[in-house]
Amino acid sequence: MTCAIGALSYQYYTTHKNLEEYKGYYNKVAILYVQEIMEVPELKSPDPENRPITTIDLETNILQFQDLEGNEFSLRDFEGKTLFINYWATWCNPCLAEMPAMAELYEEFKDNENIVFLYLSKEDMDVITDYLPKDESLQKLPLYKVITDDELFKTRGIPTTFIVDKSGEILVEDVGSALWNDEKVINYLKSII
Numbered sequence: 001m002t003c004a005i006g007a008l009s010y011q012y013y014t015t016h017k018n019l020e021e022y023k024g025y026y027n028k029v030a031i032l033y034v035q036e037i038m039e040v041p042e043l044k045s046p047d048p049e050n051r052p053i054t055t056i057d058l059e060t061n062i063l064q065f066q067d068l069e070g071n072e073f074s075l076r077d078f079e080g081k082t083l084f085i086n087y088w089a090t091w092c093n094p095c096l097a098e099m100p101a102m103a104e105l106y107e108e109f110k111d112n113e114n115i116v117f118l119y120l121s122k123e124d125m126d127v128i129t130d131y132l133p134k135d136e137s138l139q140k141l142p143l144y145k146v147i148t149d150d151e152l153f154k155t156r157g158i159p160t161t162f163i164v165d166k167s168g169e170i171l172v173e174d175v176g177s178a179l180w181n182d183e184k185v186i187n188y189l190k191s192i193i
Contacts, residue, residue: 030097031096032097034097034098035097035098038101038177038178040182040185041178043184043185045171045172055168055170056164058075059076061075061150062074062149063149063150064148065118065145065146066125066145067142078116080166081114082165083118083164084109084115085163087159087160088119088158088159090128090131091123094158094159094176095177096138098159098177098179098180099135101179101181101182102181103141104180104181106141108186109193115189115193119141119142119143122145124145125145128143160175161178162174163189163192165192
């Protein structure tokens, strides 16, 4: 009886260990697949039916977030700047698939003080920081944890990216993975900064 219990315990342990390895492998394959089919974002304005209000009132907007060091911010802190806002999560393979392109885009503009990149997650801070060592591209981005969300940025899914001009108008709302490092995107951002 003891031998049978020992054998079953060992079988459970190896099956569970293999399952964890397969999950990791599946995630990598899923990310690679999404990267293969990603396209350049359309850079189009939000659909008026889904988003009737397309201008952010910085005085009443309640979106608050904190960086990895615990410093708190709101959109009001970035008044007069172009905003590139991306909602993502560590469990979202399409989000993770676009992060290398996001990192390249950020590198292109990181020294330009007229544009601010905000990569926002609603996950707990521990989840975000624990995931960072697994993804080199995420380590290069300004990541934030959402504290208080605003209805204006309600999304149908993630990843969702917004581009907001310095007057607060939402110029682009893009849902899904995209090649954000494409020359078309870079030129578009340069034209609105």
